[in-house]
Amino acid sequence: KAGVTQTPRYLIKTRGQQVTLSCSPISGHRSVSWYQQTPGQGLQFLFEYFSETQRNKGNFPGRFSGRQFSNSRSEMNVSTLELGDSALYLCASSKTDRGLSYEQYFGPGTRLTVT
Amino acid sequence: AQSVAQPEDQVNVAEGNPLTVKCTYSVSGNPYLFWYVQYPNRGLQFLLKYITGDNLVKGSYGFEAEFNKSQTSFHLKKPSALVSDSALYFCAVRDMRSNYQLIWGAGTKLIIKP
Numbered sequence: 170k171a172g173v174t175q176t177p178r179y180l181i182k183t184r185g186q187q188v189t190l191s192c193s194p195i196s197g198h199r200s201v202s203w204y205q206q207t208p209g210q211g212l213q214f215l216f217e218y219f220s221e222t223q224r225n226k227g228n229f230p231g232r233f234s235g236r237q238f239s240n241s242r243s244e245m246n247v248s249t250l251e252l253g254d255s256a257l258y259l260c261a262s263s264k265t266d267r268g269l270s271y272e273q274y275f276g277p278g279t280r281l282t283v284t
Numbered sequence: 285a286q287s288v289a290q291p292e293d294q295v296n297v298a299e300g301n302p303l304t305v306k307c308t309y310s311v312s313g314n315p316y317l318f319w320y321v322q323y324p325n326r327g328l329q330f331l332l333k334y335i336t337g338d339n340l341v342k343g344s345y346g347f348e349a350e351f352n353k354s355q356t357s358f359h360l361k362k363p364s365a366l367v368s369d370s371a372l373y374f375c376a377v378r379d380m381r382s383n384y385q386l387i388w389g390a391g392t393k394l395i396i397k398p
Contacts, residue, residue: 276327
């Protein structure tokens with residue numbers, strides 16, 4: 170079974186631009202979560218989607234948004250990029266049982282650099 | 285408030301010695317507990333989980349973890365450390381009463397010295 174895939178793997182943007190990252194979960198997984206990982210801040214939760222609905226949200230500004238499609242694929246968007254948005258963005262999927270998610274399986278991440 | 289604590293930023297262990305990476309949590313209800321590992325320049329990988337049942341759970345790469353409800357802890361252990369175990373370890377807890385939100389610890393860097 171194919172793992173979680175994320176595209177693109179690397180991205181360089183300039184301040185003020187916007188970016189869209191894509192995530193394809195493991196087949197059959199309906200929950201998708203997004204994380205930001207930086208050396209200084211560790212792993213920060215962005216949001217979780219389940220059945221096309223945002224179920225949980227971390228403490229990030231409104232510039233960070235996401236969505237999930239009917240095939241469970243997910244995208245996250247960051248508008249008006251700031252230098253501090255440079256990070257590794259990780260997507261994780263998990264199977265669910267009556268809405269309850271179990272362990273997460275992570276993609277390789279998208280390395281975003283903002284200049 | 286719900287929280288997960290990994291009290292040690294870094295743990296140093298000599299190869300062949302037993303290792304313990306600590307995790308304590310504060311969530312309401314009966315939590316689901318997880319350990320993940322991130323090897324250098326590699327993605328996060330699921331290691332093991334506790335849902336219910338035996339307090340000692342076994343996972344990948346010879347790791348195990350012990351759930352202690354009274355101490356609200358879920359420490360990760362391995363009887364004999366390998367240099368290849370050097371990595372960043374994260375503890376996570378799913379809060380069953382808060383929309384199944386997954387709460388993460390800050391991570392512990394494990395360094396195994398030959």
